């Protein structure tokens with residue numbers, strides 16, 4: 654199989670979620686370090702405009718958003734699973750809750766202290782990404798976020814009083830998903846002190862922190878671009894007739910996140926199933942690329 658390449662950066666929480674899944678499954682993977690803010694000239698040709706991190710690349714196929722990356726990793730490396738038997742829905746729902754609720758209760762708490770020291774280019778970049786919201790004002794949300802964070806962490810801590818991991822005695826997607834926001838808190842000591850008050854949570858945190866990242870080797874961004882250029886997409890057309898929008902294979906569509914980073918990716922529809930939409934694009938200098946997205950968290954429009 655072609656190499657598994659993760660485009661990421663060290664301090665990216667959503668990448669940390671994927672790195673822990675790689676560790677659990679003992680995956681050999683290559684890490685391409687991408688910029689923390691725009692421009693990202695060695696990422697955008699692969700994604701067709703999508704700017705968020707992490708992004709998974711295998712040859713000329715590129716998976717955008719951790720939701721679809723997790724599905725692909727589970728398909729390629731099914732054992733050990735991140736979906737404990739009988740808890741599949743719980744694992745997926747915990748993942749969505751962690752990304753959309755738990756994570757967003759951590760950012761104001763962290764940036765309340767860090768706002769004064771992060772470069773103004775970072776604040777401007779994130780404000781643009783959030784379409785009009787002023788990221789500098791995130792600190793105003795800190796008091797409410799702190800209250801919610803404490804309640805969320807208490808929910809996890811109570812569960813962890815009775816089980817080693819969140820969905821039983823083995824590591825699952827639920828753990829990877831709830832780990833990354835707590836790991837993000839560690840970027841700022843006062844923020845992390847909120848988590849340190851919970852002893853069961855801390856035991857669990859340290860266990861997962863010690864798992865490492867699997868077998869990883871760095872790769873230069875240019876090498877990843879060359880791999881894309883030298884490969885052809887390996888995705889067969891799979892457009893389900895049962896699709897509620899009755900989109901046809903080959904139709905021109907755009908796919909855009911529904912929460913932030915509203916950069917549409919436009920191409921010909923090649924996959925449209927319950928959980929995935931994928932488009933094929935002709936990228937100048939690279940040739941054909943297929944970009945894969947999850948259905949949850951994205952909008953699809955005919956263009």
Ligand SMILES: N[C@@H](CCC(=O)N[C@@H](CS)C(=O)NCC(=O)O)C(=O)O
Nearest residue numbers: 665666667689704705706718719720
């Ligand atoms: N829903 C996305 C969220 C990803 C996300 O917000 N990633 C952050 C980094 S952890 C990001 O891309 N921030 C803006 C950037 O890096 O340009 C996912 O699950 O992958």
